[in-house]
Amino acid sequence: MLNIWGRITSINVRKVVWCAQELGLDFQRTEAGGKYGVVQTPEYHALNPNALVPAIDDGDGDDASHVKLWESNVIVRYLCARYAPGKLYPEPLPERFDAERWMDWQQTTFNRASAPAFVQWVRTAPADRNPEVIASSVHATERLLTILDSHLATRPYMLGESFTMADIPLGCEAHRWFGLPPTEYTRPAWPNVERWFGELRSRSAARGVLDLALE
Numbered sequence: 603m604l605n606i607w608g609r610i611t612s613i614n615v616r617k618v619v620w621c622a623q624e625l626g627l628d629f630q631r632t633e634a635g636g637k638y639g640v641v642q643t644p645e646y647h648a649l650n651p652n653a654l655v656p657a658i659d660d661g662d663g664d665d666a667s668h669v670k671l672w673e674s675n676v677i678v679r680y681l682c683a684r685y686a687p688g689k690l691y692p693e694p695l696p697e698r699f700d701a702e703r704w705m706d707w708q709q710t711t712f713n714r715a716s717a718p719a720f721v722q723w724v725r726t727a728p729a730d731r732n733p734e735v736i737a738s739s740v741h742a743t744e745r746l747l748t749i750l751d752s753h754l755a756t757r758p759y760m761l762g763e764s765f766t767m768a769d770i771p772l773g774c775e776a777h778r779w780f781g782l783p784p785t786e787y788t789r790p791a792w793p794n795v796e797r798w799f800g801e802l803r804s805r806s807a808a809r810g811v812l813d814l815a816l817e
Contacts, residue, residue: 603662604629604681607646608655609636610810611817613713614674615656616774621678621767623807625685660684675705675771682767690767697761701768704760708771712750715742716779723786724816740787743779747792754794758801765805773802773812781816 604627608615612635622629634640635655642653650657650672658677661668671677679702682691692698719739722731750772753760760768776799780789803812 605659606631607634607640607649607657609633609638610814611636612655613774613778614654616777616811616814617674617771618656618658618677618681620774620808620811621681621690621770623809623811624690624765624770624805625681627681627685675709678767678770679705690765692761692766697766701761701766704768705771708775712743712746712772712775715739715746716775719743719787720778720782720816723782744790747779747790747795751792751794754798758798765802769798769802773799773808776802777812777814778816 604622606615606618606622606629608618608631610616610619610631615631615635619629619631632640634646634657640646641650641655646657647653649659649670652672654672656674656677657670657672659668659670660681669680671680679691682689687693692701716739718735722736722739757763759765760772776795780799782789799812802808
């Protein structure tokens, strides 16, 4: 049994849930973080000392045999390596590290650019929003989406012909940006990103993740 802690409104939890669904895993998700609390308890600190979501406990039998992890992209890598080696987790090193590169880019570059506008437009009251923060975030994110659109111009998925672990974090990032309120943001056209994201949304394993409204 795979146990996942985290609220589904978190982009990082959505990555792990979608990955588990792609792999057909039997899992249980416990609401944690935000209004649900839990993350400040001693029990959760033992699982993730950062008091952030997600965290997982994967295993059967005695506690020593369980794999306990935090950091969403690491969890996605682990699950794919354990349950779909050679498929979602590329085994040839060039392909594997191409996937790793894009996954890291999502976390360290794309997410840092897009998060401020998301927080301002979705989680901040209109009277408290900072237009300069929004403008800077939009400018940075649109530049990155242009990079992504160019990459996807010659391939259906991030690594080529097949869906892999690399598509999961970036798909969740696209879901969050494309889900911004249309009354606040009119996005430019990125036809290759839009085609790719449409393919991701059509996957049965993405239900309950890429079809969610933002909160």
